[in-house]
Amino acid sequence: MLFRSWAQTADAHWPDVARVPDHVGVEHLVVTRHALVRQVLTDPVTYRPDNALDAVTPVPVAALRVLAGHRFRLPPTLANNGGDSHPQIRAVVADALHPTRVAAQRPWLTALVRERLAAVGAALDAGAPVDLHAELAADLPLLVLARLVELPDAPVGAVKEFARAALELFWAPLDADRQAVLAAEVGRFHRVLREFAATGGGLAGSLRAAGHPPDVVVGALFFLLVAGQETTSQFLTLLLHRLAGEPAVRAGLRAGTVAAADVVEEGLRLEPPIVTWRRVATVDTTLGGTAVPAGSSIVLWLARAGRDPAAVAAPDEFRPGQRGSRRHLAFGAGAHRCVGDQLARMEAAVVVGETAPLLDEVTVVRAPWCPDNLTFRMPDAFVVRRG
Numbered sequence: 001m002l003f004r005s006w007a008q009t010a011d012a013h014w015p016d017v018a019r020v021p022d023h024v025g026v027e028h029l030v031v032t033r034h035a036l037v038r039q040v041l042t043d044p045v046t047y048r049p050d051n052a053l054d055a056v057t058p059v060p061v062a063a064l065r066v067l068a069g070h071r072f073r074l075p076p077t078l079a080n081n082g083g084d085s086h087p088q089i090r091a092v093v094a095d096a097l098h099p100t101r102v103a104a105q106r107p108w109l110t111a112l113v114r115e116r117l118a119a120v121g122a123a124l125d126a127g128a129p130v131d132l133h134a135e136l137a138a139d140l141p142l143l144v145l146a147r148l149v150e151l152p153d154a155p156v157g158a159v160k161e162f163a164r165a166a167l168e169l170f171w172a173p174l175d176a177d178r179q180a181v182l183a184a185e186v187g188r189f190h191r192v193l194r195e196f197a198a199t200g201g202g203l204a205g206s207l208r209a210a211g212h213p214p215d216v217v218v219g220a221l222f223f224l225l226v227a228g229q230e231t232t233s234q235f236l237t238l239l240l241h242r243l244a245g246e247p248a249v250r251a252g253l254r255a256g257t258v259a260a261a262d263v264v265e266e267g268l269r270l271e272p273p274i275v276t277w278r279r280v281a282t283v284d285t286t287l288g289g290t291a292v293p294a295g296s297s298i299v300l301w302l303a304r305a306g307r308d309p310a311a312v313a314a315p316d317e318f319r320p321g322q323r324g325s326r327r328h329l330a331f332g333a334g335a336h337r338c339v340g341d342q343l344a345r346m347e348a349a350v351v352v353g354e355t356a357p358l359l360d361e362v363t364v365v366r367a368p369w370c371p372d373n374l375t376f377r378m379p380d381a382f383v384v385r386r387g
């Protein structure tokens with residue numbers, strides 16, 4: 001269940017807190033109810049974020065050697081930092097992603113999406129199938145992020161490969177051969193980040209100026225390059241696919257009775273790209289009546305919490321603006337709540353608004369396929385054709 005959890009979000013038969021062993025025999029406490037997920041996220045004393053980026057398949061010595069060869073280190077910086085340095089690091093990142101800076105990117109992104117859609121339309125007119133993931137979703141978030149936060153001068157393809165390798169290395173069930181390949185990919189890019197962290201401007205420069213050591217600058221860039229673009233890419237693809245199957249919602253968008261922003265919220269609730277997120281219990285405690293020993297891995301089932309009937313009126317239906325629609329926990333909650341939420345929302349609203357009319361004129365050739373992963377959906381493609 002753990003690695004394909006999105007497939008069971010609507011399954012009625014789940015206790016509030018379930019004990020689920022993983023593929024290597026480690027037991028996790030899977031939290032399924034909105035109120036309990038929120039309780040854990042907002043209680044940093046009982047539940048720390050230290051395990052947020054731990055590899056779910058233990059990394060074997062051979063792959064560790066590969067990482068060590070690249071001098072790979074990932075000290076607590078943002079999502080996995082429950083320490084005193086977290087608020088300061090977060091504040092510098094939040095400045096770079098301030099809502100006014102995000103809003104300023106909207107016209108540029110809208111123009112780029114229109115340009116892309118013109119090319120997509122021409123290809124469809126010529127009878128060709130088009131992969132909307134590749135043409136629209138895959139690189140747009142990275143291009144916007146690069147405008148907000150100075151990034152290493154690496155080709156888009158290299159950053160995407162690194163980010164997806166990191167998501168697989170830390171969150172997928174893997175064998176040792178694959179781990180060695182992924183470790184090499186992640187390690188190589190870590191080296192690029194280390195050089196950039198030492199000399200780069202933008203966010204890297206601000207973190208250095210605030211007195212953060214090189215390891216912390218690398219850690220922040222590492223996390224941002226993964227969390228700040230791959231998540232939104234995945235979400236755009238999942239949302240466009242969902243919207244392709246929701247003609248009434250598209251009709252509402254056309255008629256102006258449904259707002260793109262509400263479609264985005266309902267998308268985050270029903271199709272979150274991050275399906276689970278982890279915490280670790282610091283003390284013996286109880287959660288929803290279940291005993292939680294200190295040290296337990298807590299898997300917060302964000303996707304399931306979004307469908308909790310206690311939080312939303314029609315949990316399994318895509319109804320933009322319905323009561324409870326915005327109460328999803330797709331961005332987490334509490335001290336570590338996503339700092340990129342406004343950026344992701346802006347990007348998704350632009351893409352939905354501009355792309356919805358095209359979805360009226362196409363049929364789906366190939367739905368997205370998602371690999372086994374504890375946390376990230378990672379859709380691979382979404383192919384449509386005219387007609």
Ligand code: HEM
Binds near residue numbers: 145223235329
């Ligand atoms: C749809 C897209 C996205 C989703 C679903 C998402 C989801 C999340 C989640 C679940 C967390 C953990 C929250 C917690 O522990 O309570 C998180 C943290 C974070 N996200 Fe996002 N995220 C998205 C996009 C972005 C973007 C675009 C950026 C930046 C450009 C970003 C930057 C971050 C950062 C820096 C953190 C760590 C915050 C901290 O620990 O203080 N995310 N995100």
